[in-house]
Amino acid sequence: MRKPTPGIHDIGEGVLQSELLRQAGRLTRNAADAQDLVQDTLERGLRKYDRYKYGSLRTWLLHIMRNLFIDSVRRRRPIDPGVEVLSIPAESTSLPKWAQVSDAALSAAIAELDPIAREVVALKEREGCSYVEISTRLGIPVATVGTRLTRARRKLRKLLETALPASAREEEESEADVQVH
Amino acid sequence: MFRFIEHAERVHRFADGELSAADASAFQDHVGECPDCQKELETVLLLRGRLRDLPGLPPARSSRPARPAADPPPGFRSPGRRTVLASATLVAAAAGLLLVLRPGRDIPVSPAVAQAFDALAPGQRRPLVERLTYRPAARYRRPPATMRAARSAAAVPIDALTAARDRGDVHGELALWLWAGDSDEASTVAAHTGRDPDLDNDLAVLAMRRSHLDEAKDRLDRLLQGHTEHTAALWNRALLLERRGERAAAIRDYEAVATYQEAGWADEARERAAQLRLRLPPGGPPPPR
Numbered sequence: 001m002r003k004p005t006p007g008i009h010d011i012g013e014g015v016l017q018s019e020l021l022r023q024a025g026r027l028t029r030n031a032a033d034a035q036d037l038v039q040d041t042l043e044r045g046l047r048k049y050d051r052y053k054y055g056s057l058r059t060w061l062l063h064i065m066r067n068l069f070i071d072s073v074r075r076r077r078p079i080d081p082g083v084e085v086l087s088i089p090a091e092s093t094s095l096p097k098w099a100q101v102s103d104a105a106l107s108a109a110i111a112e113l114d115p116i117a118r119e120v121v122a123l124k125e126r127e128g129c130s131y132v133e134i135s136t137r138l139g140i141p142v143a144t145v146g147t148r149l150t151r152a153r154r155k156l157r158k159l160l161e162t163a164l165p166a167s168a169r170e171e172e173e174s175e176a177d178v179q180v181h
Numbered sequence: 182m183f184r185f186i187e188h189a190e191r192v193h194r195f196a197d198g199e200l201s202a203a204d205a206s207a208f209q210d211h212v213g214e215c216p217d218c219q220k221e222l223e224t225v226l227l228l229r230g231r232l233r234d235l236p237g238l239p240p241a242r243s244s245r246p247a248r249p250a251a252d253p254p255p256g257f258r259s260p261g262r263r264t265v266l267a268s269a270t271l272v273a274a275a276a277g278l279l280l281v282l283r284p285g286r287d288i289p290v291s292p293a294v295a296q297a298f299d300a301l302a303p304g305q306r307r308p309l310v311e312r313l314t315y316r317p318a319a320r321y322r323r324p325p326a327t328m329r330a331a332r333s334a335a336a337v338p339i340d341a342l343t344a345a346r347d348r349g350d351v352h353g354e355l356a357l358w359l360w361a362g363d364s365d366e367a368s369t370v371a372a373h374t375g376r377d378p379d380l381d382n383d384l385a386v387l388a389m390r391r392s393h394l395d396e397a398k399d400r401l402d403r404l405l406q407g408h409t410e411h412t413a414a415l416w417n418r419a420l421l422l423e424r425r426g427e428r429a430a431a432i433r434d435y436e437a438v439a440t441y442q443e444a445g446w447a448d449e450a451r452e453r454a455a456q457l458r459l460r461l462p463p464g465g466p467p468p469p470r
Contacts (some may be wrong), residue, residue: 006356017345019233025339026198029205034339035366066226074213099227103235110235124197125232133200146199148189157224172297 017042020061027069037072041065050093063095098160109159117152124149191223196229225326288350290316294357297341301360308335311386311420312413312446314379319413321445334362359383364390378404382414385432389421397421412441416450427459441462 020041024034041064045052052060082164110118116138123137131149134144194200197210212218298317301308307322336359345353351370358367367387388397401418404411415437419434435454439447 015347018343021346022339022343023196023229025343026196029339031337031339031342032363032366034342051350056230056234058234059227062226063223063228066222069444070213070219070222073209076210076213079288095227096223099231106231106235121232125229131194146194146197147188149197150193153193153228154189156228160420 016058016061019058021063023062024065024069027065037065037068040068044068059099060095062098096165098157101160101163105160105163109156109163112159113152113155117148117155120145120148121152121156188355189221192218193225196222196225239390288348288353291341291344291348291350293338293340293344294353296348297338297357298360299392300338301335307389308362312382312416313356313359314382314413318356318360321443321449323445324449326404337361337363337366352377352383353356355380355383355387359386359390362390378408378411379396379413382411382417385414385417389424390416394421394425403463410441412438412443412446416446419450419453423453423457428461432457 017038020038021034024037025031026042028034028037041061044064045061048064110121113121119138120134123134129137131142131145134140134145138145140148191204191208191214195205195212200208208218212222233305266312295317302322302324305322306319306325308325310324311437328358341357342354344350345357345384355367355370358370359363364387365435368391371384381400385400385404388394389401398418398421401414401421405418406415408414415434415438419431422428422431422434432454435450435457438450439454
């Protein structure tokens, strides 16, 4: 059965917070920093809730978390003026278009993956397995798990980008152009 | 120089928590400057969000029986930092929801949490001089070697923290932060715990760690009125009285602890009582109990 669309009260929901904390831990590698990152993510989510238009609250919050994480690592080191960087506006909360496709389009993209890639993705994202667990379950080397996951996710993103209407693709490309400076 | 797919793979491994600490740290230094890696990180995280929400994501063919449910008990909301909870509480209140928190007494201890307590007690020395009642912290370990060791904050393993939260184990999370010496984080959790004698004891420890001795004393006195044989509370009240210079009363509580003959704790209590007795004024033995 389809889960109800998350609403504003779900921002502080326990399981979602745990998931965010787990992801923040992987990014920051430090419990206190992870707590801070989750706090900042949720605070921004609450503040910018009026801009949340798409049905996946989890995806939207992970997007905010990713932006805040990159902001934080940039603040840790001096900016090298010779390096071209993507500008991530501090208040950016808009999801890229490819992440806003319908569930049907996402399911269709998954169906286009080869069976092993689908299996690796399902074990990782549905069952939360580690690389070692996936390696054991599928009888493949641990190093191969990372390669297969990377390829599967990259292919999924490409499929979702091509699933966008041409106008949305052009819009996304032009937004990306503007953000590089 | 990495080939691009290797470069991309490093991002995915990082986002999945599969890089070594050194490689993850190097990646953190790198990602702020690398648009390709930032885009790749976006791919992993946004796909993760979408796939987790997708009702039709097919199960793995090599599925095994489901893991224990990660969902907390009905009505439970796991605690976060103070402002997060304050915000969430406001939002929940606005939505007409009631936040109900409960102590973690009946919740099985996660192996990750149990391991974290051992990892934060190197050499089988407890990091606190006080006694906690949360199970992995409750068994006897020798006292900290130095006061500095007792006071310095350590990093709480993130796996343990998330494992405690996944189970709704508020007591475990509180004890983890206390064990690590982080009273601020412990206070955040403490504000959202329920009522339970063991939890009250650990909340008294938190008050002691924050030098709120009157609050700690009140909490321990109330607990011991209803649970006279709560040896951890007796122990902690003895420590508190010792800190306040009330040596005779502290000796009484230590000696009460010793009578219960708990391994390790009884010997240390006797030793502490004997040390205090040496510091009593001449002719001033502790009054009888």
